[in-house]
Amino acid sequence: MPELPEIVTALPGPKAQQVIARDHAAISLSYTRSYPLVAERGEGALVSDVDGNRFLDCNAGIAVVAAGHCHPAVVAAIQRQAQKLIHMSGTDFYYENMVTLAEKLARLAPSGGPQRVYFGNSGTEAIEAALKLARYYTGREKVIAFLGGFHGRTMGALSLTASKAVQRKRFSPLVPGVTHIPYAYCYRCVYGKQPESCAVECVKVIEDQLFKTILPAGEVAAIILEPIQGEGGYVVPPAKFFHELMQVARKHGILLVADEIQSGMGRTGKWWASEHFGFEPDILAVAKGIASGMPLGATVARAEVMNWGPGSHASTFGGNPVAVEAALATIELLDRELIENAARIGKRMLDRMRPWPRRFPNVGEVRGHGLMIGIELVRDQAGRERNGELRDWLVRAAFERGLLTLGAGENTVRLSPPLVITADQADFVMDTIEELLASR
Numbered sequence: 001m002p003e004l005p006e007i008v009t010a011l012p013g014p015k016a017q018q019v020i021a022r023d024h025a026a027i028s029l030s031y032t033r034s035y036p037l038v039a040e041r042g043e044g045a046l047v048s049d050v051d052g053n054r055f056l057d058c059n060a061g062i063a064v065v066a067a068g069h070c071h072p073a074v075v076a077a078i079q080r081q082a083q084k085l086i087h088m089s090g091t092d093f094y095y096e097n098m099v100t101l102a103e104k105l106a107r108l109a110p111s112g113g114p115q116r117v118y119f120g121n122s123g124t125e126a127i128e129a130a131l132k133l134a135r136y137y138t139g140r141e142k143v144i145a146f147l148g149g150f151h152g153r154t155m156g157a158l159s160l161t162a163s164k165a166v167q168r169k170r171f172s173p174l175v176p177g178v179t180h181i182p183y184a185y186c187y188r189c190v191y192g193k194q195p196e197s198c199a200v201e202c203v204k205v206i207e208d209q210l211f212k213t214i215l216p217a218g219e220v221a222a223i224i225l226e227p228i229q230g231e232g233g234y235v236v237p238p239a240k241f242f243h244e245l246m247q248v249a250r251k252h253g254i255l256l257v258a259d260e261i262q263s264g265m266g267r268t269g270k271w272w273a274s275e276h277f278g279f280e281p282d283i284l285a286v287a288k289g290i291a292s293g294m295p296l297g298a299t300v301a302r303a304e305v306m307n308w309g310p311g312s313h314a315s316t317f318g319g320n321p322v323a324v325e326a327a328l329a330t331i332e333l334l335d336r337e338l339i340e341n342a343a344r345i346g347k348r349m350l351d352r353m354r355p356w357p358r359r360f361p362n363v364g365e366v367r368g369h370g371l372m373i374g375i376e377l378v379r380d381q382a383g384r385e386r387n388g389e390l391r392d393w394l395v396r397a398a399f400e401r402g403l404l405t406l407g408a409g410e411n412t413v414r415l416s417p418p419l420v421i422t423a424d425q426a427d428f429v430m431d432t433i434e435e436l437l438a439s440r
């Protein structure tokens, strides 16, 4: 495939229209679709649709295809394994590649020391396992999570999710015992602080208020967070937020759970976003980019913490041999070149994009690490009023020019391309968004 997008029909094209009509009749209405893309093929950072239009994919299947669409090494690994053993159920039997992957993840974990790994099939399952493990290990019931956080949609994970009301509406009662507090969203600090005056009030509130009023510290099993909030708007906290959190957690015997489902697997230019901040969680939840598109999730915990007994938690498909083989191939590619590419191209993008607020009055802030980049749009820079309308328009207009992006939070455009994206492709992304911003 050539490197850049090409749009050859009106969108959606005639074949896409047919699929969409059938989809509307057959598929759950709970899915959100920002624009009518009907994908047919993918290669690297490009996706073509059923009508022959070619798009540059800055979503990567929602931060999933880390090594790009259909990377030949990942495809070959899947094919090889599919001819040998497709399924066995690692919860009841042994097979070697699951052990190999666990050993690799244990070595990569941001907190160091011996680790154990539990395998599931998705991000949500990785979080469910983390939540259950935290309760099991500590014998405590309660959890602290953050507003704006997204951790998944099954009942346990949903109880931690605090991203959009529609995700919870009509599903209560959820799992009790979760207290949500404001995240370190410095651009919109709820404590009214500036970086110079910040005393990390968003962590201080835990000891100064929660523990003294509604939440006895000794009942708290875990504090769970995304080191960079994803669905919440690609929000990047300062390092001191993590240092304070570690202090509070260690002091009170509370486990720290890092949800690196979106921010992990090299996307930020390091294996884990946690590494940018010196954050050392006790439990790490991984999924999305781990297997470049095959369904797999992993919960990695300090070996001492993952001490639950046989039968306490398991999943028939978790650690499926084909998905595991795709993960092993992905890890090799990330290690060899793609994390470095994410860091290099991410820097190229952020160097050009961070000054956008000086050029475009509707850009409030551009933030991120590596290839996890958010563009927050506002009505005016002084008032910082959220501009969701402009965001939605921009995502749709970019699609019409062959660029796939998605929103995050109420008014942020997120860029999470596959880690194989090239410099020319990154320049196309930025040229396109600049033109769109300038046209308004």
Ligand SMILES: Cc1ncc(COP(=O)(O)O)c(C=O)c1O
Pocket (backbone or CB within 6 Å): 062, 122, 123, 124, 125, 127, 150, 151, 152, 153, 226, 230, 231, 259, 260, 261, 262, 263, 287, 288
């Ligand atoms: C940070 C984070 N955690 C958990 C999840 C849930 O993952 P899944 O959709 O694979 O269940 C997501 C999905 O977007 C996520 O971004």
